[in-house]
Amino acid sequence: MMLTRRHALQVGGASIALLALHSRVFAASDVVDIVMAGRPDGSHVWFDPIGVHIQPGQTVRWTNNDPSNAHTSTAYHPSILDRPRRIPNGARPWDSGYLMPGESFEVKLTVTGVYDYYCQPHEQAGMVGRIVVGHPPDRDYPATVRAGLAPLPAAALAYMPTISDILASTR
Template sequence: MSYPLDKRALQSFRIAVLTIAGLGVGWATESAASPEDEIARLDRVRANLFEELVKARAEAAAIRAEVEAAIRARDAARAELARLKQKAASTKPARSAPASQVAHGQQQLAPADTSTASQAQDTIMSTGLLVGSGRAVWYQSPGRTASGEVYNPDGLTAAHRTLPFGTSVRVANKANGRSIILRINDRINTREQPKPSYVISLSRGSARALGIESVGSVDVYQLPSATRSPDVDVVEIRIHGSPDGSHAWFDPVGVLVQPGQTVRWINLDPVYRHTTTAYHPKNSGHSLGIPNEAEPWNSDYLQPNETFSIRLTEVGAYDYFCIPHEKGGMVGRIVVGRPVGPTGQLVGNASLGPAVRATVKPAQLSLPSVEEIVRLGVIHAHTAP
């Protein structure tokens, strides 16, 4: 069966179909963005991503600052704990103290009741012959001692009027009971110190170990020739830092030692950790700054009041640095013996030719020369502790 179509209805249907088709074409045209619109959209996406990146970096910096603050607080707490322990140990009765206490490169002796080591030390001390009793003073020498040695202010040595050079003596502080063993390597200047005034003149390190700030009252005992202080051959280098952490340094920055002597670093910075690290290819690929035959060293990070020691046997110049503070100029130089070249001149990193000096780190160029260290013996840092 067929139905007749009304022409007006057919016309309306055609209009509706064309309208719908037109709308579809328009929607398709609008959905296909132009290249300019796509570039603008991508620019908006990039801007949003950049904002997210900036926020992430800011959050990371804040977290890093919190971690660094936590590390500083932890190190400060450790330093305070070490200080409290040291204070507690210093307030103990003498009978409970160990027979031998070594602190900052100095030997402090105290009697004990049951320790075998203390009994042996007491035996050694009891064999000493009393050779003087009276006042003691510490002195600062600008160069060599009367025995020909370079004066080391931190060594356990002393000057006497008559005792032979190399004699070991026990010096006891009457005020606090401290007692240490020293080696005589210098003579008292009788023109500056008249004979009745002093029985012995101490190095700065010896006076510090005895607790003498300027003048003290002591007994001096001469010991058998075999008696020797274990710290006589120790040279101490102190690590200091400014309170705000903006600067750190080694002191002395240059020092002359003899082959076989031990060098000991002690970190006196109460907040930050430091290293003593030899200039050597084995240490992060640094250029060679120690004798070819010498073994390189790296102390790792020293906490406040921690120490690190090495024994140097090869003649030559030894340059070293602190890993986190090298770029800030925290370097030092040790000269062992008297290093000379084929023609007899002193040699070291400071005396090398331009081709070799080109490989030297900028911080090393600020170090005192080998010649200056050999001449003066000890060169302290310009920054005062």
């Protein structure tokens, strides 16, 4: 079979298009989506999923799909509202600010460990989440509490998933 110039260009073009598509699919897999949700009457709010396991360097994107409420994604860290540190040493804390319905916020997590976060206006209602990055020790994570920092509300502690449950759900 003789390869014509037209055939070579068609094959080459198809290969480039396939490679571009593959690159977009790979890039999309580097982003993990977490939805901010709530009941229409505002009686219950949550992150979905509440616990995720990712690899270092992946990006987490929170999107507010709750038509009734503004939400935040805020790391537990002393530099943000004097909260206890519940992210790894060396990791950068984040605060999305208030996200209105339909808005998103992203953070790239590079330090291995456990990251706990909450929604500022709904922490008392238990709107919290946990991200496990890489392979930290397979044990539950003690909060680092310094004198003078506000403790976590009982509802936040009650809803926080365990590390072992998060790791088991991704195996």
